[in-house]
Amino acid sequence: xxxxxxxxxxxxxxxxxxxxxxxxxxxxxxxxxxxxxxxxxxxxxxxxxxxxxxxxxxxxxxxxxxxxxxxxxxxxxxxxxxxxxxxxxxxxxxxxxxxxxxxxxxxxxxxxxxxxxxxxxxxxxxxxxxxxxxxxxxxxxxxxxxxxxxxxxxxxxxxxxxxxxxxxxxxxxxxxxxxxxxxxxxxxxxxxxxxxxxxxxxxxxxxxxxxxxxxxxxxxxxxxxxxxxxxxxxxxxxxxx
Amino acid sequence: xxxxxxxxxxxxxxxxxxxxxxxxxxxxxxxxxxxxxxxxxxxxxxxxxxxxxxxxxxxxxxxxxxxxxxxxxxxxxxxxxxxxxxxxxxxxxxxxxxxxxxxxxxxxxxxxxxxxxxxxxxxxxxxxxxxxxxxxxxxxxxxxxxxxxxxxxxxxxxxxxxxxxxxxxxxxxxxxxxxxxxxxxxxxxxxxxxxxxxxxxxxxxxxxxxxxxxxxxxxxxxxxxxxxxxxxxxxxxxxxx
DNA sequence: ATGGATTTGTCCGTATGTATA
DNA sequence: CTATACATACGGACAAATCCA
Numbered sequence: 001x002x003x004x005x006x007x008x009x010x011x012x013x014x015x016x017x018x019x020x021x022x023x024x025x026x027x028x029x030x031x032x033x034x035x036x037x038x039x040x041x042x043x044x045x046x047x048x049x050x051x052x053x054x055x056x057x058x059x060x061x062x063x064x065x066x067x068x069x070x071x072x073x074x075x076x077x078x079x080x081x082x083x084x085x086x087x088x089x090x091x092x093x094x095x096x097x098x099x100x101x102x103x104x105x106x107x108x109x110x111x112x113x114x115x116x117x118x119x120x121x122x123x124x125x126x127x128x129x130x131x132x133x134x135x136x137x138x139x140x141x142x143x144x145x146x147x148x149x150x151x152x153x154x155x156x157x158x159x160x161x162x163x164x165x166x167x168x169x170x171x172x173x174x175x176x177x178x179x180x181x182x183x184x185x186x187x188x189x190x191x192x193x194x195x196x197x198x199x200x201x202x203x204x205x206x207x208x209x210x211x212x213x214x215x216x217x218x219x220x221x222x223x224x225x226x227x228x229x230x231x232x233x234x235x236x237x238x239x240x241x
Numbered sequence: 242x243x244x245x246x247x248x249x250x251x252x253x254x255x256x257x258x259x260x261x262x263x264x265x266x267x268x269x270x271x272x273x274x275x276x277x278x279x280x281x282x283x284x285x286x287x288x289x290x291x292x293x294x295x296x297x298x299x300x301x302x303x304x305x306x307x308x309x310x311x312x313x314x315x316x317x318x319x320x321x322x323x324x325x326x327x328x329x330x331x332x333x334x335x336x337x338x339x340x341x342x343x344x345x346x347x348x349x350x351x352x353x354x355x356x357x358x359x360x361x362x363x364x365x366x367x368x369x370x371x372x373x374x375x376x377x378x379x380x381x382x383x384x385x386x387x388x389x390x391x392x393x394x395x396x397x398x399x400x401x402x403x404x405x406x407x408x409x410x411x412x413x414x415x416x417x418x419x420x421x422x423x424x425x426x427x428x429x430x431x432x433x434x435x436x437x438x439x440x441x442x443x444x445x446x447x448x449x450x451x452x453x454x455x456x457x458x459x460x461x462x463x464x465x466x467x468x469x470x471x472x473x474x475x476x477x478x479x480x481x482x
Numbered sequence: 483a484t485g486g487a488t489t490t491g492t493c494c495g496t497a498t499g500t501a502t503a
Numbered sequence: 504c505t506a507t508a509c510a511t512a513c514g515g516a517c518a519a520a521t522c523c524a
Contacts (some may be wrong), residue, residue: 011448013253207252312520
């Protein structure tokens with residue numbers, strides 16, 4: 001089967017318009033309090049019907065990004081996006097400190113499993129080795145900011161499950177094992193659409209875009225201590241190198 | 242107006258499925274030659290109809306990522322994605338050397354304009370200062386890899402337009418101005434859907450996801466020499482820090 | 483070589499979402 | 504609000520190709 005030439009790409013026009021307007025807002029082209037162009041002007045700009053533009057604005061209104069006021073226009077309500085710094089010494093909580101009042105992390109599950117080829121390679125283990133798999137969601141001021149899955153070598157962190165339940169933060173668990181300092185060995189960044197589970201956990205509308213970071217942390221001796229797959233909603237976060 | 246609760250998100254299911262399968266392939270979970278799960282199994286996994294899965298596979302088949310064979314199954318045809326390294330010394334052409342046979346860059350337009358607030362801030366200039374704006378598309382082995390817009394201070398690079406027309410590569414133009422070495426001061430990474438123009442220039446289907454990099458390069462004295470907004474198709478590239 | 487199971491390919495129809503006018 | 508056209512998604516039925524006992 002061949003896809004038709006006039007394929008619209010599977011992304012609805014109202015969503016592309018909503019994404020474009022949101023980008024202008026979080027990207028700084030429109031500031032909080034600014035009035036958006038009229039629906040008629042936006043319709044002209046995007047070569048779309050006014051109803052289609054209204055659908056896009058309704059979504060942004062539901063998100064709290066804009067607010068429409070009858071007779072006056074549509075205004076920018078909030079225009080902020082958090083920045084997550086990535087470098088040699090990358091710490092999730094520290095990196096976001098100052099950008100939000102409260103950062104919290106909730107462990108969804110923490111269990112033992114056998115390393116897949118990808119995980120084993122990242123941690124320098126043999127495929128099938130025992131590894132801890134820790135699934136978590138992080139929130140800033142109550143808004144979900146990331147969905148992360150972290151794998152650690154079981155051999156080195158045998159009772160990780162108990163310790164994360166007590167200490168909550170990864171840095172604290174490492175410290176409890178005598179790892180005072182650790183460094184980011186590599187970070188690979190890609191992007192894709194959210195799946196159903198991520199959509200629910202992160203409170204997104206299906207089809208939202210995620211920034212995906214694949215990272216390996218090593219101790220001071222250069223030994224891999226964790227491999228993490230972190231997913232950030234692109235509409236709420238940006239990564240700063 | 243409020244968006245219905247059963248909102249499908251504006252991104253077609255077949256596209257989300259195609260993106261998920263493509264990610265498994267380029268991400269290494271499936272190697273070239275591997276057989277994909279049967280359409281029935283995939284339908285079960287994604288809670289979708291077999292026809293919807295077939296639509297997703299048709300897209301991947303058109304892309305050349307997979308190939309279906311009646312009675313046998315669907316197989317991975319090609320499983321490669323380019324990696325673009327980002328660090329202190331980031332050079333576009335050098336970074337991709339070895340991953341493709343030919344890297345080329347085509348300037349779409351190169352002209353003088355007045356700096357917007359964002360551009361001025363990045364380059365340490367006053368809003369409205371004269372800046373060069375250079376729009377280009379880069380290709381690896383004939384496949385579009387990036388769409389970049391670069392701004393440079395006019396004061397320092399008065400005849401940039403002529404030089405880029407001759408030298409083609411940014412590093413070469415800098416060298417011609419006596420800048421032997423330069424460094425990456427900051428990189429901010431986000432993601433969004435491609436717009437109509439990017440879709441055409443990069444040869445993507447509308448709705449494709451772009452990785453967006455916003456970067457500032459400085460000379461050895463720490464003076465900003467360029468501000469670039471680069472857009473990479475997420476399905477062809479990943480960024481490595 | 484044959485039959486049956488598996489898997490992709492094609493056809494029908496129906497309901498709902500998207501976009502315009 | 505209506506009406507229209509097309510895309511999306513589902514469901515079922517059956518044909519065609521492949522594989523294996």
